[in-house]
Amino acid sequence: MENEAVVMGGDPLGWLSGGFGIDLGTANTVVCHPHRGIVLDEPSVMLVAGDHRRPVVVGRQARELIGRTAAGMVAVRPLRDGVITDLESARTFIVAILRRVTRKPWERVRPRAVIGIPAGATALERRALAEAADEAGFGHVTLIPEPIAGALGCGLDPLAPRAHMVVDVGGGTAEVTGFCYGGILTTRSCRVAGDEMTLALHQYLRQEHQLLVGELTAEEVKVRVRDEADGSLVVEGRDAATGRPKLITLRAEEVVEAIRPTSDGIVQILAACLDDLPPQAVGDIMRDGVLAFGGGSLLKGFTQLLEDAFGFPLRVAERPLTCVAEGAARCLLRPEVARAYSE
Numbered sequence: 127m128e129n130e131a132v133v134m135g136g137d138p139l140g141w142l143s144g145g146f147g148i149d150l151g152t153a154n155t156v157v158c159h160p161h162r163g164i165v166l167d168e169p170s171v172m173l174v175a176g177d178h179r180r181p182v183v184v185g186r187q188a189r190e191l192i193g194r195t196a197a198g199m200v201a202v203r204p205l206r207d208g209v210i211t212d213l214e215s216a217r218t219f220i221v222a223i224l225r226r227v228t229r230k231p232w233e234r235v236r237p238r239a240v241i242g243i244p245a246g247a248t249a250l251e252r253r254a255l256a257e258a259a260d261e262a263g264f265g266h267v268t269l270i271p272e273p274i275a276g277a278l279g280c281g282l283d284p285l286a287p288r289a290h291m292v293v294d295v296g297g298g299t300a301e302v303t304g305f306c307y308g309g310i311l312t313t314r315s316c317r318v319a320g321d322e323m324t325l326a327l328h329q330y331l332r333q334e335h336q337l338l339v340g341e342l343t344a345e346e347v348k349v350r351v352r353d354e355a356d357g358s359l360v361v362e363g364r365d366a367a368t369g370r371p372k373l374i375t376l377r378a379e380e381v382v383e384a385i386r387p388t389s390d391g392i393v394q395i396l397a398a399c400l401d402d403l404p405p406q407a408v409g410d411i412m413r414d415g416v417l418a419f420g421g422g423s424l425l426k427g428f429t430q431l432l433e434d435a436f437g438f439p440l441r442v443a444e445r446p447l448t449c450v451a452e453g454a455a456r457c458l459l460r461p462e463v464a465r466a467y468s469e
């Protein structure tokens with residue numbers, strides 16, 4: 127993707143607005159600089175080795191090496207369901223990220239950071255993230271709910287006196303949030319999202335086509351199905367019975383069907399969120415529609431599924447994988463947004 131400066135205007139050289147907007151996701155980590163645009167977009171995984179769990183490779187390279195490394199190297203994912211599970215590995219990962227996104231040594235001197243956190247995260251989970259980032263070398267860390275950052279990154283104003291609803295379908299969690307005028311009206315999440323869809327497709331291939339594929343192939347099929355013009359694609363794997371190489375043709379409708387249980391879960395939390403809202407807010411959302419982002423919103427048939435279920439328009443963000451980091455970077459110049467939503 128082209129690097130695109132997120133914030134222009136008042137501070138073109140970036141003297142006032144140093145720092146980074148960070149989306150530390152279960153599947154991907156994205157870092158955005160308010161003037162340089164996206165400076166990092168890589169899988170949230172690292173390979174560590176030795177007793178001290180020293181990181182050997184981080185990000186894309188680490189992901190490609192999974193399942194191909196010598197003994198002694200372990201793949202670590204520092205986040206699960208959008209939150210930190212192990213402080214130590216999260217800190218190591220953030221240190222590696224900081225090194226990658228800074229070009230000069232002085233840029234590494236405690237830069238500011240606005241970091242996205244799921245709206246449904248607990249106080250303990252918030253503290254863990256702030257602490258890990260602080261210990262990794264960031265100074266002045268601000269946390270912002272990811273739905274708010276994503277909305278801001280898509281050009282909505284979270285401080286406007288009008289209700290909005292967003293759906294974020296990530297790797298580990300799907301979250302639906304309604305907000306208005308600096309306050310969250312409702313938020314619900316389910317811990318099944320993109321990665322669960324991959325798993326469902328993996329199982330479907332084995333059960334319905336007797337085809338064994340790796341997890342990376344299953345994910346690739348899920349992503350590729352969107353671009354296939356004739357609605358079907360060829361998948362390579364091994365025959366479950368004989369172990370021999372095998373090719374099958376998979377129809378797009380089969381993919382949609384295989385992941386229906388996951389998408390049904392998202393329909394349910396969206397319905398529950400709408401029930402929570404005051405009537406005036408529902409009116410706003412009926413008129414403006416719902417904004418969707420996160421990698422899972424790119425899934426073929428996803429928009430149609432939600433529109434059919436609710437009858438209001440659904441808009442998928444222009445850059446659904448990076449808008450949370452872009453919005454977090456914008457918060458560096460609009461600190462009032464993070465302030466309003468951090469209470």
Ligand SMILES: Nc1ncnc2c1ncn2[C@@H]1O[C@H](COP(=O)(O)OP(=O)(O)OP(=O)(O)O)[C@@H](O)[C@H]1O
Pocket residue numbers: 150151152153154155207208209295296297298299300319320321324345348349350352419420421422423424425426446447
């Ligand atoms: N074109 C696509 N079609 C379907 N799914 C996709 C597509 N592109 C990416 N994904 C899926 O999106 C998910 C990753 O999305 P994203 O980067 O928004 O998650 P994350 O922010 O890291 O996770 P979380 O928000 O749960 O912490 C993965 O499960 C990936 O397979």
Ligand SMILES: [Mg+2]
Pocket residue numbers: 149151152272294296297420450
């Ligand atoms: Mg996310």
